[in-house]
Amino acid sequence: MRHKIKFTYCLLQYEHDPWLKERLNIGVLVFGPSADYMRLKTRSWDGRILSAYPSLERANFTEDLKQVQRSIQTFAHKALREPSLFMNAKQTELHSRSEQEAFNLAKLLSPDVDSSYRWDFGGVGLCSSLDDKLEQLFSRYVTSYDKPKTESNRSDEEVWSTFSSKLSARELDHIIEPDKTVQSDLGKVKFHASYQNGALHVIQPLSFDLTDEENIGIKAGKWASYAQSIESYSNGKVKPHFVIGRPTRDNLIPSFEKASAFLGKMSGIGNVVTEENSDQFVDTIASQIRAH
Numbered sequence: 001m002r003h004k005i006k007f008t009y010c011l012l013q014y015e016h017d018p019w020l021k022e023r024l025n026i027g028v029l030v031f032g033p034s035a036d037y038m039r040l041k042t043r044s045w046d047g048r049i050l051s052a053y054p055s056l057e058r059a060n061f062t063e064d065l066k067q068v069q070r071s072i073q074t075f076a077h078k079a080l081r082e083p084s085l086f087m088n089a090k091q092t093e094l095h096s097r098s099e100q101e102a103f104n105l106a107k108l109l110s111p112d113v114d115s116s117y118r119w120d121f122g123g124v125g126l127c128s129s130l131d132d133k134l135e136q137l138f139s140r141y142v143t144s145y146d147k148p149k150t151e152s153n154r155s156d157e158e159v160w161s162t163f164s165s166k167l168s169a170r171e172l173d174h175i176i177e178p179d180k181t182v183q184s185d186l187g188k189v190k191f192h193a194s195y196q197n198g199a200l201h202v203i204q205p206l207s208f209d210l211t212d213e214e215n216i217g218i219k220a221g222k223w224a225s226y227a228q229s230i231e232s233y234s235n236g237k238v239k240p241h242f243v244i245g246r247p248t249r250d251n252l253i254p255s256f257e258k259a260s261a262f263l264g265k266m267s268g269i270g271n272v273v274t275e276e277n278s279d280q281f282v283d284t285i286a287s288q289i290r291a292h
Helices: 048-052 056-078 083-090 100-111 132-143 156-169 213-234 250-267 277-291
Strands: 005-014 025-032 037-042 115-125 177-184 187-195 199-207 240-244 272-274
Touching: 005 037, 005 132, 025 056, 025 100, 025 115, 025 132, 025 213, 037 056, 037 132, 056 100, 056 187, 056 240, 100 115, 115 132, 156 187, 156 199, 156 240, 156 277, 177 199, 177 213, 187 213, 187 277, 199 213, 213 240, 213 250, 250 272
Parallel strands: 199 240, 240 272
Antiparallel strands: 005 025, 005 115, 025 037, 177 187, 187 199
């Protein structure tokens, strides 16, 4: 019979608006003192958080979670392995109840006063592997509430392949640089490719061959917000462009056309082209390079 390890755990939650009292679970902290174990697993910015609060600033959210992680890691790597420091902590009133050790330690190491982040008591138990238990709890309390990720029948890369072949035919592929990351008001945004012509032009292929209308709208809204944020942050020195692929299902074409119009409105006239009409964009690039 495998040795069982006693553990306690607590939940890290995000509260966007204190007045509404709505909280989303964004992390799980597991504490096993007999194994000198203390780990916090947190979610990423996308998924349920992005769906619930599309205006949430990615950079700030990510940095906040990094700071909480650093506090926990510092304790786990240093203080937890030094009995004198740990015993001093355990003697405080915060550790008066062993079943709440994880919760009380989290409150001690990363207070949530005047913050959008809150700790909530989880529970206590026995397990054979603390790492496995952390993954189980994270799946149960955090990711189980995410909507399933939507898969495209055609990927963004396949849309880019069509456009890339047209660039190659015009001998323009040598001016294209892959994987360009730019700064925006929402944080760093990675585009599939870029080229220079006085301004920096970044290009993102987008397949809208998705499962339903909602997913088409979400994807268009996400990249439209990026485009607007990049233009504002760079004062027009960075120009976002989108090459978009149509859905294969006829019933989704109206949603695609609305999404295309919205994306074009937010990113600027001429900055959104459909995959089949991307020759126009290739002509524009060729003209810009000749004139520069």
